[in-house]
Amino acid sequence: MDLSVESGRVDVWAEHPRLTRFTCPKCDQVLPVYDHTEERTFRHLDSCAFLTYLHARPPRVECPTHGVLQVALPWAEPMSRFTVLFERLAIDVLKECDVEGARKLLRLSWDETWHLMDQAVKRGLAAKPHVVPAKVGVDEKSAGRGQSYITVVSNLDTDTVEYLADERRQASLDGFFEKFSTEERKGIAAVAMDMWDPYINSTRQHLEDANDKIVFDRYHLMKYMTGAVDTVRKQENRALLASDNKTLAGTKYLWLYSKENLPERHQDRFATLRGADLKTARAWAIKESPRHFWSYKRRGWAEKHWYFWATHSRLQPVIDAAHTLKRHEAGLMSYFTNRVSNAGAEGPNSRIQAIRVSARGYRNREHFKTAIWFHLGGLQLYPAIP
Ligand SMILES: [Zn+2]
Numbered sequence: 001m002d003l004s005v006e007s008g009r010v011d012v013w014a015e016h017p018r019l020t021r022f023t024c025p026k027c028d029q030v031l032p033v034y035d036h037t038e039e040r041t042f043r044h045l046d047s048c049a050f051l052t053y054l055h056a057r058p059p060r061v062e063c064p065t066h067g068v069l070q071v072a073l074p075w076a077e078p079m080s081r082f083t084v085l086f087e088r089l090a091i092d093v094l095k096e097c098d099v100e101g102a103r104k105l106l107r108l109s110w111d112e113t114w115h116l117m118d119q120a121v122k123r124g125l126a127a128k129p130h131v132v133p134a135k136v137g138v139d140e141k142s143a144g145r146g147q148s149y150i151t152v153v154s155n156l157d158t159d160t161v162e163y164l165a166d167e168r169r170q171a172s173l174d175g176f177f178e179k180f181s182t183e184e185r186k187g188i189a190a191v192a193m194d195m196w197d198p199y200i201n202s203t204r205q206h207l208e209d210a211n212d213k214i215v216f217d218r219y220h221l222m223k224y225m226t227g228a229v230d231t232v233r234k235q236e237n238r239a240l241l242a243s244d245n246k247t248l249a250g251t252k253y254l255w256l257y258s259k260e261n262l263p264e265r266h267q268d269r270f271a272t273l274r275g276a277d278l279k280t281a282r283a284w285a286i287k288e289s290p291r292h293f294w295s296y297k298r299r300g301w302a303e304k305h306w307y308f309w310a311t312h313s314r315l316q317p318v319i320d321a322a323h324t325l326k327r328h329e330a331g332l333m334s335y336f337t338n339r340v341s342n343a344g345a346e347g348p349n350s351r352i353q354a355i356r357v358s359a360r361g362y363r364n365r366e367h368f369k370t371a372i373w374f375h376l377g378g379l380q381l382y383p384a385i386p
Contacts, residue, residue, distance in 0.1 A: 003050070008050050008051060009050055009051040009260050010048075010051070010052045012053070013055045014054065015056070024063035025236075030217065031061040031063060033059045034061050034068055036057040036060065037057060040058060042056075042075065043083070045086055054083060068325075071143045084385055085385075087383050089106075089329070090106055090108075091120050114367070117371070118162070118370055120374060120379075120381040120382070121379065123379075123381065124379025125377070125379065128379060130179075132153075132184045132187040133158075134187060134190070135156040135186065135190050135221060136154050136156065136188055137153070137154045137156045137191075137342040138192070139151075139154075139193070139195065139342055141368075142353055144356075144368065150168075151166075151199075151366060152348065153173070156341075156342070158378060160376060161373065161377050162176070163179070164369045168199075169201075171202075173199050173202035173203070174202050174206070177203075177205075177206035177207070178206070186208070188207060188213065190213050190215050191215065193342070194217065195219050195328045195331070212330075212337070214312075215331060215341075216332050216335075219342075221332060225286070225321055225325075226256055226287060227321065228283060228315075228320065228321035229280065229284050230252070230256065232283040232315050233248060233251070236279045236280050237249065247273070248280060251280075254266055255272050282313060282315065283315050286310050289309070348372075351375065351376055352372055352376065355372060357367075
C-alpha cells in the first residue's frame with residue numbers, strides 16, 4: 001500500500017497467495033494459474049477523502065475446453081476500470097444530479113462519468129425483461145436545437161419508458177411493435193398518442209382493432225382548438241387595427257386561458273371582451289365547449305351538438321380544427337373506453353422535460369436517449385456485488 005499526502009491518493013496492490021487455484025470464467029472448472037496479465041488499475045471508493053486506486057495483475061488460467069482466459073475478479077466487472085462498489089456509488093450520484101454535478105462530486109472527467117452512465121444503461125437494457133405493456137403512450141420529443149426528434153414509448157401502468165427511436169416517422173414506432181410477436185401484440189389494449197399520422201399508421205399496421213385501441217389525448221384536442229382561437233384573434237385584430245380599433249390589441253393571452261384559470265385581475269376586462277360582438281369571442285366559446293366533452297358518458301354528443309356548431313361558425317380556423325377532430329373522432333371517443341392519457345403530471349412525459357432542462361452536457365441525441373433510459377427506463381442499473 002502506498003499513501004501519498006501530497007497527491008491525496010492511496011494506492012493498493014492486490015496479490016494472491018502462491019499456488020492459489022482459480023476457476024475458468026466460462027465453465028467454473030478449478031485450475032492452476034497459467035500466467036498474469038499486465039497490471040490494471042481500478043478506481044475504488046475513497047479512503048479518508050483520499051482518491052483510492054486498486055492495482056492488480058489479474059491471473060489467467062488455461063482451461064482444456066475454453067483456452068487461456070483471465071479469471072473473474074471479485075471486485076470489478078470484466079473490462080471495467082472501476083470497482084463494483086464505486087460504480088454503484090456513481091449510479092446513486094448520477095440519479096440525483098446531472099452529469100456535470102456527478103462529475104464534480106465523484107472527481108472524474110466528464111467522459112468517465114458519462115461512460116459509467118452509459119454502461120449502467122447497457123447493463124440495464126441487457127437485463128430488461130420482455131414484457132408487453134397493456135397501456136402504451138407514444139410521444140415525440142424535440143431533442144435539442146434544429147428539427148431533431150425522438151419517439152418515446154412508455155408503459156402507462158408502470159410509468160416507465162419502454163422504447164426510444166430517432167425521428168417521429170412511421171418507422172420510428174414500427175420498431176416498438178416489431179419487438180413483439182403478433183400474438184403478444186394482442187396484449188396491447190390501448191395506445192395514447194397525438195393526432196400524428198405516422199404514429200396512427202404504424203399502430204394500424206401492427207394492431208388488430210387499432211381503431212378501438214388508439215386514444216387521442218384530451219390535451220391535444222385543446223391544443224388544436226386553442227390554436228384555432230388564436231388564429232381567429234390574429235386575423236380579427238389585424239382587420240380591426242386597419243380601422244384604428246384597438247379592442248383586441250394585447251389580448252392574446254386572455255383567450256388562451258381556460259375559463260376557470262383566468263386570473264382574477266383580468267376577469268372584468270375579459271367579461272367585456274366576451275360580451276362584445278367579436279369573432280374571437282365566438283371562437284373562444286366553441287373552444288370552451290368541448291372541454292365538457294369528457295364529462296359526457298354518451299358517445300355521439302360531439303357530433304350532434306358541438307361539431308354542428310363549430311362547422312357552422314363561419315370561422316375558417318375553427319371549421320378546420322373541427323374537421324381535424326372529426327377525422328380523428330374514433331380516437332377521441334376511445335377515451336371513454338380506455339381512460340389512458342400521456343399527459344399525467346407524474347408520467348415519463350413531464351419528467352423527460354425535466355431531464356432536458358437539466359441536460360446541460362447531453363451533447364447530442366444519443367446522449368439524451370441514454371439519459372432518458374437511465375432515469376426513466378425502470379432498469380436494473382447496478383452491477384451485482386460479487
Ligand atoms: Zn472452461
